[in-house]
Amino acid sequence: MKIPSSTTFSLFGAALVAISYGLARFAFGLFVPPIRAELGLTPYVIGIIGALPLISFLLATLVAPFAADRLGARYAAVLSGGFGVAGLALISQSTGALSLGVGVFACGICTGLMMPALTAAMQALVKRSLHGRVSAVMNAGTSVGVAVAVPAVLFLAGAWRFAYLSFAILAAIGVCAAWYFLPSVSRITPSNASPPPPISALQWVRLFRLSLFAFMMGFVSSAYWIFAPDLVVTLGGLPPSMTGWLWLAMGIAGLGGAVVADVADRNNPAITQALMLMMLSASLALLAASPGQLMIAVFSALVFGLAYMSLTGLYLMTGIRLLPGRLSMGPVFPFMAVSLGQATGSPLVGMLVSEFGYADGFAMFSAVGITVAMLSPLYPPYLEQEPEQPEEETGLQAAYDYQLHDEEDEPVRSVPIEGKK
Structure with a gap:
């Protein structure tokens, strides 16, 4: 193959x-x-x-x-x-x-x-x-x-x-x-590959800081994911059929999250995190301010979709770079943190909406997002990258042809991996 x-x-x-x-x-x-x-x-x-x-x-x-x-x-x-x-x-x-x-x-x-x-x-x-x-x-x-x-x-x-x-x-x-x-x-x-080094204390600390930011982003975003359609219908008086356009706008704008790796590399991850969290918080405030205006509501969904997908992409990329050599483990912690944040935020925003109304509830969550964005200088920096290895040492060649050795360390034969022949 x-x-x-x-x-x-x-x-x-x-x-x-x-x-x-x-x-x-x-x-x-x-x-x-x-x-x-x-x-x-x-x-x-x-x-x-x-x-x-x-x-x-x-x-x-x-x-x-x-x-x-x-x-x-x-x-x-x-x-x-x-x-x-x-x-x-x-x-x-x-x-x-x-x-x-x-x-x-x-x-x-x-x-x-x-x-x-x-x-x-x-x-x-x-x-x-x-x-x-x-x-x-x-x-x-x-x-x-x-x-x-x-x-x-x-x-x-x-x-x-x-x-x-x-x-x-x-x-x-x-x-x-x-x-x-x-x-x-x-x-x-x-046979000659060394296992990845153990995770250091510095990596654990930075991974913990990353997970905290991911948790808070999930917490703030839960208001939009759960209650945005109810807000525009209940508070704005829009027909329920119109809420689908919010999700469509969100999905289309979220494609912009594909460029977050380049943005983070050029401006450093902390700046990217602050910018996107501010945009996400602004989308909540914008929707709460004008829920009856369909065009403004769709625009807020565009902003939210771009910010949310960019932030999840940034957390994914940071997790991978904080744990080089452990690509199947690096994204786990921030993704779990986002989900836990959403699970925590959903009932709380429901309580705030019941107590204070949609506008005030969304405004409070927007304020939380702005506060977290101001703490972005604490966002964990990437670890220093190792010198780029030759292509055959990254796994590309080992993936398709490698040497097996028997118990006496005698070479047997080159065996391709399972796959298309």
């Missing part, structure tokens, strides 16, 4: 992320009204079901680095996609709360396993100097999935079973593509 270029790999990874994150995870909230009406579920039950993919995502994220290391990039990605196919198909055939809950739980596992699998493949196929850029492009695939899901909501809202069955078919195509294109190289170690 010919080694794919970094551009080809990043676009393919973005497509898999679009399926696992955009369709399997974020699309559910858009289909809640027709699902609840057809299955006769109460808001309380829907709230419990809506929390299940977050729980399964966190559980899967805990074991994802070990799965990627043990199974290899290809099999870990196929396993992730398999959970996605099963979950989406089960949602499309749901007859009650139990089957629906199992479906969304499986989709959360799909989301938690996918990115570590892709970063494991990236370690073998992409030069280290391009890891940040490729990771940011793959992360922006979430926006593609969100953008694809929105037209389905607008035109298939009454046929949500057909929409989810279509998503399951797309996920199955993704599984086949992952099996065909991704190498199973992360579990293969040449």
Whole structure:
């Protein structure tokens, strides 16, 4: 199999992320009204079901680095996609709360396993100097999935079973593509390769600081993800059908997050973090100030989508660079922190909205985001990078041809890895 270029790999990874994150995870909230009406579920039950993919995502994220290391990039990605196919198909055939809950739980596992699998493949196929850029492009695939899901909501809202069955078919195509294109190289170690160095105290400290910023970003963003549609309908008086355009704008603008690696490299990560957090906070304030103006509401969604995807891409890139040689582990902590922040912020913003109203609740969360942005000088800097290794020492050649030795250290033969011949 010919080694794919970094551009080809990043676009393919973005497509898999679009399926696992955009369709399997974020699309559910858009289909809640027709699902609840057809299955006769109460808001309380829907709230419990809506929390299940977050729980399964966190559980899967805990074991994802070990799965990627043990199974290899290809099999870990196929396993992730398999959970996605099963979950989406089960949602499309749901007859009650139990089957629906199992479906969304499986989709959360799909989301938690996918990115570590892709970063494991990236370690073998992409030069280290391009890891940040490729990771940011793959992360922006979430926006593609969100953008694809929105037209389905607008035109298939009454046929949500057909929409989810279509998503399951797309996920199955993704599984086949992952099996065909991704190498199973992360579990293969040449005989003369040294293990990655242990994580130092400095790395742990910087990873903790990164996770705190990721947690606070997830905390602030939860207001928009959960209550933005309710705000424009309840406070602004817009028709419920118009809320889909907010998500479409969010998905399209989120594609700009693909350039966050270059922005961070040119302006340093702390400046990028401060700028994007300010934009995210401004989007909350803008929506709360003019919820009845559709164009302003859509503009706020554009700002939010760009800021959110840029920040998640920045945290992903920083986690990878803070733990060089551990690409299947670096993104785990910030992604878990973002999810925990969203889980913490959702009930709190609901309480504030009930107590003070939408405008004041969003204003308070916006103020929290601005405060965190002012603390961006504490954002962890990258570790000093090692000198760039020759291409054959990065895993590109070892991925496709390496020497096995028997117990007497006698060379046996050159064995290609599993894959396309």
